[in-house]
Amino acid sequence: MSKPDFRLESDLIAQGHCRIAGVDEVGRGPLAGPVTAAAVILNPEDIPEGLDDSKKLTARRREALAEIIHARAELAIAHASVAEIDELNILRASHLAMARAVAALNPVPDFVLIDGNMVPGQLAVPARAVVGGDTRSLSIAAASIVAKTCRDRIMVDLAQQFPGYGWETNAGYPSKRHRAALQDLGVTPHHRRSFRPVHNILYQEKSVSD
Numbered sequence: 001m002s003k004p005d006f007r008l009e010s011d012l013i014a015q016g017h018c019r020i021a022g023v024d025e026v027g028r029g030p031l032a033g034p035v036t037a038a039a040v041i042l043n044p045e046d047i048p049e050g051l052d053d054s055k056k057l058t059a060r061r062r063e064a065l066a067e068i069i070h071a072r073a074e075l076a077i078a079h080a081s082v083a084e085i086d087e088l089n090i091l092r093a094s095h096l097a098m099a100r101a102v103a104a105l106n107p108v109p110d111f112v113l114i115d116g117n118m119v120p121g122q123l124a125v126p127a128r129a130v131v132g133g134d135t136r137s138l139s140i141a142a143a144s145i146v147a148k149t150c151r152d153r154i155m156v157d158l159a160q161q162f163p164g165y166g167w168e169t170n171a172g173y174p175s176k177r178h179r180a181a182l183q184d185l186g187v188t189p190h191h192r193r194s195f196r197p198v199h200n201i202l203y204q205e206k207s208v209s210d
Contacts, residue, residue, distance in 0.1 A: 003052060004141040006044065008130065012111050013044065017126075019074075021109035022139025023102060025094045026054070026147040030172030031182070031198055032165070032190045033155050034079040035090065037097035038146035039105055039112070041074040042139050048072055053134040054144040059152070066149040069142050076104035077150050086194040095120035115140045162188045 009020045025037040042048075048068045050061070057065070069075065078100030080093035088096065099122035102112055111126050115133035133140035152171055159167035164185050166177040172190075174197060182191070182201055191198045 002135065004134065004136050004138045006042075006047065006138050008113055008137050009042070009044070009139055012113075017110040019107070019109040019111075020139060021102060021105060021112045022115075022133070022137050022141070022143045023098050023112055024115040024134055024140050024143040024147055025097055026144065026151050027172070028090050028094055029174075030155075031174050031178065031192055031195050032082070032167065032172035032188065033151065033158060034081050035085060035094050035097050036077065036079050036147045036151035036154070037094070037101040038075060038077045038143040038150065039098070039101040039109070040069060040139055040142040040146060041105065041109055042142060043073060046072050047138060048142075051138050051141045051145070053141055054148040055134075057145070062145050062149050065142075065145050069146055073142060074105060075143075075146055076101045077146060078104055082190055082192055085192050089194070090192075091118075096122065099123050113137050113140055115144065158190055162190065 012020050019041055021039045021041045023039045025035055027033060027035040050065060054062055078097050080097040085093040099120045102123060108125055113133060114127055114129045117129050117131050119127045119129050130136055134144040155167040155171045165181040166175060170178050187198055187201055193199060193202060
């Protein structure tokens with residue numbers, strides 16, 4: 001499998017762009033919790049070794065790399081809440097979180113590389129969508145690591161408040177344990193009501209109460 005590299009960023013630097021941010025989000029698929037995005041500007045002279053798509057790394061390796069990225073790169077993290085996900089839909093909420101992360105960088109980047117096939121409409125800087133970006137761009141890979149570790153910590157914290165759903169291990173994704181807990185324990189304030197498994201349970205409860 002190919003590893004991400006710095007070629008996309010180097011091409012943009014050659015075109016005169018100095019501050020290039022890689023942007024990625026995590027949390028589109030879960031039934032609970034926010035969607036989280038990170039924007040990372042790597043120092044071309046000090047790129048951490050071992051950066052890769054966060055999904056290919058162990059949790060321990062992600063945590064170690066996230067700490068290094070925090071120390072050696074510029075970055076910002078942002079979220080879209082469960083209420084925003086339910087109001088906007090998950091795609092628009094993901095784009096909102098990405099745009100917030102980019103806007104939180106100070107100063108703002110000259111150019112943004114976005115993981116995926118769409119550039120968020122809210123972005124105020126030039127950008128390019130990169131399909132499979134976390135496997136192609138080191139900046140996007142770094143953003144994927146930062147976003148994933150941040151969101152996982154959020155879900156571990158929420159698991160302490162709402163035990164039984166297994167969020168400390170499934171991060172809110174629809175695992176067998178999570179689905180069973182939804183049936184047995186019900187819906188929490190952190191569940192996405194617009195997502196079908198959650199919506200169906202709420203509809204069942206409404207039907208019973210009616």
